[in-house]
Amino acid sequence: MKALAYEKAHALDAFAIDLVEVAEPRLRDGDLLVEVHAIGINPGEAGIRQTRSAEPGGRVVLGWEFAGVVAAAGPATTGFAAGDRVLGTGDSTRGGCWAERVAVDHRVVAKLPDRLSFTDAASLPIGVLTAWESLFRDQDALPAGVGRVLVIGGAGGVGSMATQLLKAVTPVFVISTASRPESRKWATAMGADLVIDHHGDLAGQLHSAGIGHVDLVFSTAGTSGHLAAIVEVLRPFGHLASIDLTGPVDPGAFTGKSLSLHSEMVFSKITAGGDVASQGRILARAAEDVAAGRLRPIVTTTLEGLTAETMKTAHTLAESGRTTGKTVIQIAG
8 A cells, every 4th residue: 555654764854755655554453444534734743753763674654643434344343344434543653544544443433423524533633632631531520620721822733622622511711822813813713711822921911811820721832941831820739731741840840839740642541551442432522522513623724635745745834833723634535
């Protein structure tokens, strides 16, 4: 089959992903073989491209956000059959979906309602799962006492879904950050009650809006650089959920206020252990909510075709740091 692949880690200006012939995916007993119809693009994949090389003689095929049609099912799968329309993620330690077909654990896949397009569906999985698992950790509920949530990076894919989920299933007041007019407009469209600029004084902007503290911060980008400001705006015994916290972290910054820290990586349940099937259930619920109009897909840029040129365009957008919503690549067939 054809797939977009590379051999050595590389920067964008040395883009080395090509459309090549690779071996068909080998199904495990619990896998589905999915014909890929649309691919969601994630900034994290650009980071992996910059750092991960193939084993000698091999190739790397990235991509863990897709929508498509089930072509075959392993003997240990349940609930799926050939011909089913599906969306899902995958396993970051296995070959991904930048290919005509992908093998994926059926527990991180969900069926698509007929009225939901492949393109719209491919914009959902990573954002939905990352936001849900970061925010709703106990009995699918926010931590007790949370009434105000600050979403840092509210115009990105994860931030967009976090804001929508918060407004759809909770009564909380949602504050999003965005710095450009178009991203501020997008964050508002996602449902944010207030939008502030993450390049400015967070505490000062909140005080100007009559807000002293927030109960939970969900930081999707630049967490290390915002850490002091995050601690400042959180109430005592508040909560920080982050998907990109890197580098040394001084625990003293948290202990003074007895803050809780939750780090999130969407593949942890499948690679490190956990309730993997919960991800399929979350995706199924989100797909139904989108089809019913309770949530909206977040596609803002649609590209055509499984080609090196299309993927380079997608990664150029991802690395610009100036996109809103989601870039999706449609694959003919």
